[in-house]
Amino acid sequence: MKKNGLIRQLLPLLAVLTGVAALPAAAQVNFKTKQWSLQLDNSGKLTSMKSLALQKEFVFADKAGALMSIKKDGQLHAPRSCAWNAKKSELLLTYPEAGMEAKVKVQRNDHYISFELTQLTQPDKVDLVLWGPYPVTLADTVGEVVGVVRSKDFAIGIQALNIKTLGGYPNAESDIEPSYDVFEGGNKVDVKEDDMNKQLFRGDVARPTDYGAVLQAFCRNRGRDRVIENWGHSAYLAPAFNDGGVVGSKIALFGVTNADVLPTISQIELREGLPHPMLDGQWGKQARHASESYLIMDFGTANLDEAIAATKQAGLRYLYHGDPFENWGQFKLRPREFPQNWASMKQCVETAKTKGVRLGVHTLSNFITTNDPYVTPVPDTRLAKVGYSRLSAAVDANAKELAIEDPVFFNQFQNNTLKSVVVGNEIIRYGTVSTSAPWKLLDCERGAFGTKAAAHRQHDTVGKLMDHPYKVFLTNYALQEEMSTTIARLFNETGLMQISFDGLEGCLSSGMGQYARQLFVKNWYDHLSPELKGRVINDASNPGHYFWHIYTRMNWGEPWYAGFRESQLQLRLKNQQFFRRNLMPSMLGWFSLKPETTPEDIEWMLALGAGYDAGFALATSLQTLQRHGLKDEVLGLINTWEQARMQNIFSEAQKEQMRSLKHEFHLELTGNRAYKLTPVYNAYFRHAQQLKQPGEPVFSTFRFNNPAPAQPLSFIITLAPGKESDPDVTFDQVSIAVNRQDALVLPVSLKRNQFLKCDGKSVRLYSRQWQLLQTVELNKPLPVLANGDNEIVFDGKYSGENGADVKLEIRSNGQPTLIQK
Numbered sequence: 001m002k003k004n005g006l007i008r009q010l011l012p013l014l015a016v017l018t019g020v021a022a023l024p025a026a027a028q029v030n031f032k033t034k035q036w037s038l039q040l041d042n043s044g045k046l047t048s049m050k051s052l053a054l055q056k057e058f059v060f061a062d063k064a065g066a067l068m069s070i071k072k073d074g075q076l077h078a079p080r081s082c083a084w085n086a087k088k089s090e091l092l093l094t095y096p097e098a099g100m101e102a103k104v105k106v107q108r109n110d111h112y113i114s115f116e117l118t119q120l121t122q123p124d125k126v127d128l129v130l131w132g133p134y135p136v137t138l139a140d141t142v143g144e145v146v147g148v149v150r151s152k153d154f155a156i157g158i159q160a161l162n163i164k165t166l167g168g169y170p171n172a173e174s175d176i177e178p179s180y181d182v183f184e185g186g187n188k189v190d191v192k193e194d195d196m197n198k199q200l201f202r203g204d205v206a207r208p209t210d211y212g213a214v215l216q217a218f219c220r221n222r223g224r225d226r227v228i229e230n231w232g233h234s235a236y237l238a239p240a241f242n243d244g245g246v247v248g249s250k251i252a253l254f255g256v257t258n259a260d261v262l263p264t265i266s267q268i269e270l271r272e273g274l275p276h277p278m279l280d281g282q283w284g285k286q287a288r289h290a291s292e293s294y295l296i297m298d299f300g301t302a303n304l305d306e307a308i309a310a311t312k313q314a315g316l317r318y319l320y321h322g323d324p325f326e327n328w329g330q331f332k333l334r335p336r337e338f339p340q341n342w343a344s345m346k347q348c349v350e351t352a353k354t355k356g357v358r359l360g361v362h363t364l365s366n367f368i369t370t371n372d373p374y375v376t377p378v379p380d381t382r383l384a385k386v387g388y389s390r391l392s393a394a395v396d397a398n399a400k401e402l403a404i405e406d407p408v409f410f411n412q413f414q415n416n417t418l419k420s421v422v423v424g425n426e427i428i429r430y431g432t433v434s435t436s437a438p439w440k441l442l443d444c445e446r447g448a449f450g451t452k453a454a455a456h457r458q459h460d461t462v463g464k465l466m467d468h469p470y471k472v473f474l475t476n477y478a479l480q481e482e483m484s485t486t487i488a489r490l491f492n493e494t495g496l497m498q499i500s501f502d503g504l505e506g507c508l509s510s511g512m513g514q515y516a517r518q519l520f521v522k523n524w525y526d527h528l529s530p531e532l533k534g535r536v537i538n539d540a541s542n543p544g545h546y547f548w549h550i551y552t553r554m555n556w557g558e559p560w561y562a563g564f565r566e567s568q569l570q571l572r573l574k575n576q577q578f579f580r581r582n583l584m585p586s587m588l589g590w591f592s593l594k595p596e597t598t599p600e601d602i603e604w605m606l607a608l609g610a611g612y613d614a615g616f617a618l619a620t621s622l623q624t625l626q627r628h629g630l631k632d633e634v635l636g637l638i639n640t641w642e643q644a645r646m647q648n649i650f651s652e653a654q655k656e657q658m659r660s661l662k663h664e665f666h667l668e669l670t671g672n673r674a675y676k677l678t679p680v681y682n683a684y685f686r687h688a689q690q691l692k693q694p695g696e697p698v699f700s701t702f703r704f705n706n707p708a709p710a711q712p713l714s715f716i717i718t719l720a721p722g723k724e725s726d727p728d729v730t731f732d733q734v735s736i737a738v739n740r741q742d743a744l745v746l747p748v749s750l751k752r753n754q755f756l757k758c759d760g761k762s763v764r765l766y767s768r769q770w771q772l773l774q775t776v777e778l779n780k781p782l783p784v785l786a787n788g789d790n791e792i793v794f795d796g797k798y799s800g801e802n803g804a805d806v807k808l809e810i811r812s813n814g815q816p817t818l819i820q821k
Contacts, residue, residue, distance in 0.1 A: 005297070029084040029091075032081070034110045036077035036156075036255030040067055044079035044093045046134055049255055051154050058156060058255070060211045063135035067091075067115065070125040070246075071170075072098045090118070100126070112254035113265045114161060117219075120247055126221050128170055129246045133207075133214035134158070134253075142213045143582040145543045147205035148261055149213040155261045158205065158215040160545055161250040161272045163522055163619045164243045164517055165219045167205030173228040173238075175220065175513025177203040200574040203514075205545045217545075219249035227387070232415030233410050233507045237387040238511025241474065241477060262286060262583055263732075275525055275549040275806050277534035284534070290585040291551050291615040292359070292537070293642055294318035294498065298621060300337025300450035304348050306622050308357050313632075314618075315639030318537070320360040320496050322619060328364050328472065329372030331486055342493050346373025349495040360498025360537070363487060366480045366506045367472040367519060370418075375473060378425050382479035384466035384509035385474055386412070391423070391460045392438065397453040402441040402462065402632040407433050409464045410441060414419065418467040420448060423460055427451045466509045474509035477516060488527035499556070504542040525550050528774035554579065557589025559619060564591065564601040564821045576612045586614035593634070595627040595769035597756075599715070600664070600811075602634050607665040610650055611658030629770035640669055666813070673821055679814035681707050686720060687794050687806040699735075700794035706790055708814040712782040713738060717756040728752075730799045731806055737793040738783035748776050750796075752804065775794060785812055 030039045032052070039048035046067050049058045066078040079093040079102075091104040103119040117129060141150040147167050148157035156567060160167050166179050179202045201207075207214050222241040230236035252272070256264050260325055266283055269276040277284040284290055295316050299307040311319045324345075326332045338344035338415040349359050374380040387409030395402055402421075404410065410421070418427050421441065431443030447453035466474045475483060489497065501524075507516040521540075525533065540547075541556035557572040572589050579586040588609050593602070609616050618638070625631045644650070644667060650658070654677065664680040687700040731750040737743035746763060750756050753768035756776075763776040794808055 010796070013635070016399070028501040029082070031106065031108050031113050033108060033112060033229075033254065035257065035260070038113060038253060038255075039093070039341075040082055042082055044068070044082035044091070046132075049134070049136060049156055051251075051255060054154060056154070058136045058138055058154070060135040060137050063133075063209075063211065063214075065133060065135070068093060068099060068102065068104060068117065069130045070095055070098060070102070070120075071130065072100070072125060074127065076130065091115075098126075102129075102804065109271070111256075111264045112159075112252045114250060114252045114272070116250035117247055123245050123247050124221065124223055126246055128218050128220040129249055130170065130218045130659070131165075131249075131251050132216035133169065134216065135209070135212065135214050137212040139208055139212040141581055142201075142206050142208045144201045144203045144206050145520055145545055146265075146548050146582045146584070147215060147217075147545060148583065149206050149215065150258055150261070153257065154255065155258050156215065156255045157253070157261065157265070158360060159252040159254075159265065159268050159274075160217050161252055161268070161274065162248065163546045164515065164519055165217055165249045165251060166201065167217050168514070169204055169207070169216045170218045170220065171204075172513075173571075174228065174236075174508070174511065175515055176231070176508060177514050179203065200571075200578060202543055202578065203545065215253075217251050220515075221245050226511070228511060230511055230513075233334045233386055233409075233412045233503075235387060235412065236511060237385065237409070239476065241510075241512060247434075265583075269549055274546075275522070275534075277550065277552065279535065279552065280539070284552050285584060287585075288646065290537070290650070291587060291613065292316070292318060292646070293609070293615040293638075294320050294617055296320045296322045296362075296590065296617050296619040298322065298324075298337070299348065299359075300334070301339065301344050302337070303622060304351055308352055309636065310622070312355065312624055313355050313635040315642050317356065318358050318360060320362065320498055320500075322362045324361050325363070327369045327372040329368040329374040329483065331490055342490060345490075345496070346494040348498075353495070358497035360500075361490075361496055362502060364470070364472070364503040364506070365501050366475045366483050366509070367468060367470060367503050368474065368483075369472055370449045374479070375427070377452065379422050379427055379449075379451060382476045382478060382482075383422065383463075384474040384476050384479075385422075386410075386464040386466050388464070389462050391456055391458055391462060394456065394458045396455045397446060399446070400442075400444045402430070402444055404427065404439050404441060404462055407439040415469075416467070417469050417471055418465065418471075418473070420465040422463045422465055422468065423456045424454060425451060426454050426456075427465070428435070439593050468503075468506060470503075472506075474506050477510040477512070480507055480510060480516065480520055481523050484523040485527050488524045491532055491536060492527075492529045495532075497532075498537060499538050501538065501540040503541075504540050514544050517542055521547055521550050521610070543582070548582070548584070551584075553585040553587050553615075555587035555589055555615075555617060559590050559592030564594075564597055567592075567603060576614065579614075585613050588612070588614045588616040590617045590619055593618050593624060595624055595635070595752075597628070597777050598716075598770075599630055599633050599637060602770045603637055603641070603666060604664050606637060606667070607658045610641060610645045611655045611660075613645065613648075617732070627769045629766060629772060637667075640675075641667055641740065644675055644819075647821060648816070649821060650677075654817070663814075675819040675821070676816045677819055678816040680811055681706075681814060682809055682811045685792075685794070685808045685810070687796070687808060689798050689805070700795050702792045702794065702808070702810075704784050704785070704790045704792055704810045706787055706812045708785075708812040709785065709810060710784055710786050712760040713758065713785055714760040714811040714813070715745070715756075715758050716809040717750065718754070718807045719750060719752045719804040728799075729804065732797045732799065733795075735793075735795040736783065739786060739791055741783045742780065743793070743795075744780070744783055746776055748774065750806075785810075 036733040037050045041047045069078045077095045077098045081094045083092040093102045100121040105118045107114045138149045138151040226238045279287040295311050326334050387404045389404045392405045395401040425446045429445040429448045430441035434440040504517045507520050510516040537552045539555040557568045559567050561567045666678045685702040690698045734746040735743045755766040766775040
């Protein structure tokens with residue numbers, strides 16, 4: 001009795017010293033940090049997550065579940081009991097239905113609490129361990145990748161503390177996390193309010209629910225081969241992978257104010273040995289330069305100086321080659337641009353460095369082109385396989401049919417572009433598979449991709465090669481690791497400073513889903529030299545929970561589908577929501593600068609980027625810049641806006657206005673080193689050709705509500721595409737009258753692919769590539785737009801009867817604001 005009494009007296013003291021309170025009457029244990037507490041009951045259920053300052057409970061009690069569950073023989077088991085060993089700082093969880101016990105090491109500090117599975121009965125018998133789901137009532141902001149949910153005044157987060165512990169829920173055996181495809185209903189270029197209210201989620205480390213959100217992570221036992229559904233295949237061989245299994249899986253949980261979320265994750269990275277990139281002396285997730293814009297332009301030893309000059313004229317520090325490789329796999333550079341392969345790239349990097357420019361390259365991760373030495377003339381045994389069978393009969397080198405024992409891995413055609421198998425050192429392409437036994441691969445092409453046709457014996461192994469619609473092969477994990485190491489070696493030997501891991505979905509070929517994607521990048525990161533590790537800007541279009549600690553930013557939204565402003569605009573704007581939810585720097589994606597791109601389009605992009613504090617990638621070429629008649633103006637605008645954005649000169653109110661799609665802005669640097677920000681209001685109209693009776697008027701009347709002060713008229717007029725049957729049509733005697741003032745009649749003949757532009761001072765005619773064709777002489781002052789409503793009467797004469805519509809854009813400048821640097 002005296003001994004038990006002494007223990008009861010010591011328990012409160014132990015709780016004070018350790019921050020862990022054990023309450024034997026209720027058999028509960030309570031862990032605390034500076035800002036929150038976490039409580040488990042006697043069954044191992046997580047029953048409380050509470051803000052200490054707010055004294056507010058955030059666990060949704062009706063859904064409270066286990067700290068850690070185990071899955072065995074396809075059945076998920078929650079623990080039935082939980083015992084706390086304060087001396088060892090260890091939880092003992094029992095799972096009687098599964099006949100197992102688990103020991104979980106608990107460590108706490110001022111910032112977070114970590115849980116590590118250190119021991120498990122017969123761990124090789126377990127399918128996986130599941131941390132959570134932990135139901136919480138916070139849901140104002142749900143960061144599905146970073147694993148943090150926030151309300152107005154508090155945040156709760158989960159972090160996987162090693163790469164084999166995956167963020168999210170094991171929804172599928174493939175471990176491909178769920179996502180919502182913004183183009184599910186087809187390519188959308190219009191941003192509708194209803195669409196913008198929908199969230200585009202990529203993953204489920206944190207997942208919204210009807211009561212709030214859940215936080216969750218898991219670790220799978222990969223110690224044996226599995227046949228799973230994977231990437232368009234109902235049967236796919238996922239080979240065993242030795243990573244120590246579920247023992248060692250580890251997570252951190254934290255609860256802090258919103259302002260402390262990023263500092264807390266920074267502390268977790270440093271304390272737990274996670275990647276912690278430092279960019280120009282700052283942690284990457286808080287570095288101002290993490291969202292730097294860049295120029296995408298082919299370069300090589302012969303034209304590097306010109307490419308650098310364009311980069312510097314645009315005020316940018318990063319020049320990025322979008323397609324430098326002759327092959328993917330060994331990553332040999334294009335010999336025309338880089339005659340000495342990697343040595344030539346090193347020469348370019350060193351030249352650019354002396355001029356303050358950093359070079360980068362685009363990769364397709366583990367994609368392997370069919371001209372790569374991994375494929376031809378002898379295919380590497382580590383090329384990814386969907387699965388295997390055996391030849392049921394011998395074949396000679398000329399046979400056009402291959403008899404196989406089992407067709408299961410071969411007759412899947414949803415994601416089967418190259419239709420290729422490998423037997424020995426020969427790659428064979430096939431057309432179809434017989435519809436019944438005896439099973440055969442039909443219409444075979446022997447010795448494909450430069451391999452050698454050969455005879456093969458009965459029972460020889462036939463491997464179905466995994467490929468991708470880009471007409472490339474992929475890797476198993478061993479080859480994936482070698483390729484990511486090769487990319488790291490390329491950077492170490494050349495000094496490259498930027499990379500995009502495009503095509504990371506190719507790593508799904510290993511059968512390990514998001515785990516393989518993140519292993520690819522971690523292996524690259526781990527093999528960088530000390531001089532480069534953490535300093536290389538890297539991004540991708542496939543985010544991931546562990547990957548979050550490595551990548552600088554995400555960046556996608558491409559320019560290939562519609563006009564400059566319309567192409568993937570919905571996705572670009574939804575991405576801004578995604579970036580902010582997940583506490584990462586913002587990017588607008590890729591844009592395409594063509595010879596016909598207008599300065600107004602460029603400034604629209606720049607203002608939008610300033611509004612979201614988001615960088616961009618501008619894809620162009622030296623040839624394009626040479627053809628663009630307003631190249632200097634375009635590059636000057638980029639320089640002005642990007643320098644202003646990186647200096648963070650804009651107020652939050654100004655940024656909010658610039659995020660609006662209702663109007664535009666113009667920015668210029670004044671003589672006294674201040675910036676002048678001018679709102680620009682515009683409206684678009686179309687004047688259609690009409691065939692009427694002689695003498696019947698054919699003019700168009702438009703209304704323009706001008707929020708700006710009264711000012712001379714500004715406009716841009718083009719012949720709109722749509723009627724192509726008369727390519728030589730012209731629009732003559734362009735006439736514009738404003739509010740019953742005398743009409744301005746322009747003595748000009750406007751042809752297809754020309755711009756007629758007035759900036760409120762003069763009128764100029766440009767070619768499609770913005771080459772100046774004519775400065776139009778004016779015989780009277782420009783009409784004046786009034787503040788408020790304006791009536792605009794537009795007219796002119798067509799040549800021919802099949803002319804295009806005329807597109808008229810009216811523009812006005814609002815009151816400028818001076819911003820001191």
